[in-house]
Amino acid sequence: MRDTLRRLQQLAERRLPALTRFRRAEPLPIELHRRRIYIVPTGFGIGFTLLLMVMLVGALNYSNNAALLLTCMLGAAGAASMLIAFRTLDGLALAGVRAGQAIAGEALALTLEFESARPRNAVRVDLGATSQAFVIDASGKADVTLPLATVKRGWQPLPRLRVWTTWPLGLFRAWSWLHPEQSVLVWPRPESGGPPPRLPADEGLRPRLHHGEDLAALRDYRSGDPRKHIAWKASARLGQLLSKDFEQPESRPEWRLDWRELDGMDNEARIARLARWLGEAHAQGRRHSLWLPGQPIEVGSGPGHYARCMSALASLP
């Protein structure tokens, strides 16, 4: 039954692209206008209409004009709410899409930037099974973040988004489809276990636990800190005791990760292993470099470097 429905829906979408905007992905910004906003009564709207009918017949039957007037008022207010629902979407624009970072199989935080010339209430945007409501205030901008399910690494085109509202009374539901012509990059999923990278022979022998002479940072005073380590001037400025921190993070040998060293494995396995090593290096704060076919990446560390490496891995053919 459900399959039949889905097939029917797909058929309808193929046959009536104008109705669903199924195929066309559009460049941003996408502004909603009357030719792409659809509106139907909700279940509650249909029930309410039935109730109004009963009220109408009752008022007419008892020739009670005051009740008839009340019924007409309610009906007219309901009709006006349809126009308001339409206006809530009309002119709304999706100005931009920002993608977060995620490895395949995990949800990626997708931020949609909506813009509008006037305030709007209770607009909802659906992505797959998740839905998020937002309001656009006088500033004319609103960011909505939704989780996007990912399956495999690489560029993943954005799915269709549905923007809809039942504002103000919940009697009518106006909606429109957004299909931004944009893709998000999904990082590869690291393998779950395996050998560590092979280290150059000379390194790895000099494990260094280091109490440096250089001042690294100021930190809150902890009882037991030597008195001469207290940064008196800074403490006086801030009104609380601060200690000079001379400890250096434990320095580890650099990892030079290289695609070429992993021969004998297929591409995805190599990528998964490199991804694991990158992850471990990032977690340990270890400096690392990455050589990939056509795009060598110099030694570095930190989140920016990690993201560069992962993105390069993700976009491998």
Next chain:
Amino acid sequence: MIGIRRRPPVEPALDARAFDLLSLTMACVLGVHAVHLPWWLDIALALILAMRWRQRRRHGSRAPLLLKLPLIGLLAVAVVFSYGTIFGREPGSALAVGLLVLKLLESETPRDARVGVSFACFGLMAALLFDQGLVVTFVVALGLLPALATLQALEPAQPAAPLPRALLPGLALLAAAVPLALLAFVLVPRLSSPLWGAPNPAEARTGLSERMSPGNFTDLLTDDSPAMRVTFDGPLPAPELRYFRGYVMWLYDGRTWEHAQMHRAGGVSHSPEPVEADSSVTYRIDLEPSDRTLLPALDVPLAAPADAQLSPDHEVFAKQPVRELRHYTLRSAVRYRLQAQLPQAARLLALRLPHGFNPRTHALAAQWRARYGNDDGAIVQAALSLFHDGGFRYTLVPAPLGRDAVDDFLFGTREGFCEHYASSFTVLMRAAGIPARVVTGYQGGYWNRLGNYLLVRQSDAHAWSEVWLDGRGWVRVDPTAAVRPERVSLGAAAAAGDQLGWTQRGWLGALRNRWDVVNHWWTEGVIGFDALRQRGLLTPFGVRETGTATLGLLLAVGMALFVALGIGWALWRRERPEPLRQALRRLEARLGRCGITRRRGEGPQHYLRRAARALPAQRSELERLMNRYLDLRYASDEPRPELLRQFQRAVREFRPRRVVK
């Protein structure tokens, strides 16, 4: 299936704001129904509502099922106990309001709230079945505001506003709905006969009755709901002529005067008593529903309107009881001679008194007869003098009378109101051998200048006598006027003095009388807009009869018009004018007045250069403006606001001086 979303498996709980508004909606429904519900049910439901509101606000928890079920049972029992049934208008609405309040006990999700609001709308409408006056309708319409606000509060993501402000969008929505609602109201085809049931179940309406026994006027005299409104074609008759004839009562059993067609059996003719009219007035009466066939008419009506007939005593009776507002036009004689020749049968009937009652009254009458001989007029005067000088008092709460009611009144209590005076006067006349009868009806009324009509309230009900005098026919005598002349000249309220409710007295009473014109318009324009009036809707445009099909067509056309207007509004997008462009336009307009208009496809730089050449005196000024404009337009994405303001000021101050060639 496109666009139809499956309902999420678990609905979110109702938030506090929505619940507050839902409670307020229910309270409104309870409020508009409170008038006709039994007081203990009002209090009980209000308590349940308040406690449930508090409980959910405080603890946010559900009401236990063990509480809900017995309450529903209890409600049904209470309704049956109070009304004897659960069918019909009053018990039905009591049950509905009760269930609505109990619905609040289990309202936990938006879905519950929507169902609750829908039925609350129905409940509000049901309140109008009891009273469709202007004020009630207005209050009920206000009750829609929390209902609409509740629906709005169910929507996600909206700016927070304090509770009273949350009601405003609903008000705006209703205001926007008024034109379409009015169109639909005027054009929705009315039913000429109801689909089911009697439109108005018989209810005890106060009004003139076919009998007059001690005390049954008291309800009337304290009921100041409008009885009818009278519009005169000519000038307004003087106050002492504003007697509206209701029932004429011939039969007296010692306690009760009775209007009955029985006197016809006595051989009195069926045709109306002949009347010789000296002057007459034509007028129109809008009679409020009375559930009776009597159509009150100014004394004495000359002919019956359509669908009604004139009785021998010049009472006007409709063929059907008046259940809806009824209009009729009449002509009445105000100076007249009614039935100059009295048939023997009628004379006998007009002299008949029960045996063995009121001996002292009979004695007094006999004494007068002996003193004045055949002069009936003198006896009438003697009776009026007795009322005027005999220490009689006008009061709405007289002492009770015994078996010989007239004796007790004339020689004992000496206090009462119109019915006592009319009754005892008539008995006195009959005892003296003068044919007499009691007439009940309305007297007086309030002249509403704004609406140009005479408002007659139920409290203007009155009773007087008619005596038959040889050569003059039936003559109206108002013995109450002998006691309290202001009853006739100023009206019932003035006569009753302090005995009326505070709303009927003083400036408030006057205000109410003036306010009645609004009620009148409401009654005329809205409540009285029935199938008949609707059919005559297009008469000014030469269409005599507007059928249902025409109405439907008009309704469709009108709605299409409104839909077009609405869509126009919905599609209308205000171009937000760009300030820089606006300033340039202004400059162009100024230069255009000097004949330097921008050509099509001419850029601002070229145009302003041309302008500078044309106005050499202001060349430097124009070039400065041009450079500023180009800077603002092209130097950065967003022009800096202070520079923009400077440019705008410069444009404002720029006055092109035409070169005199």
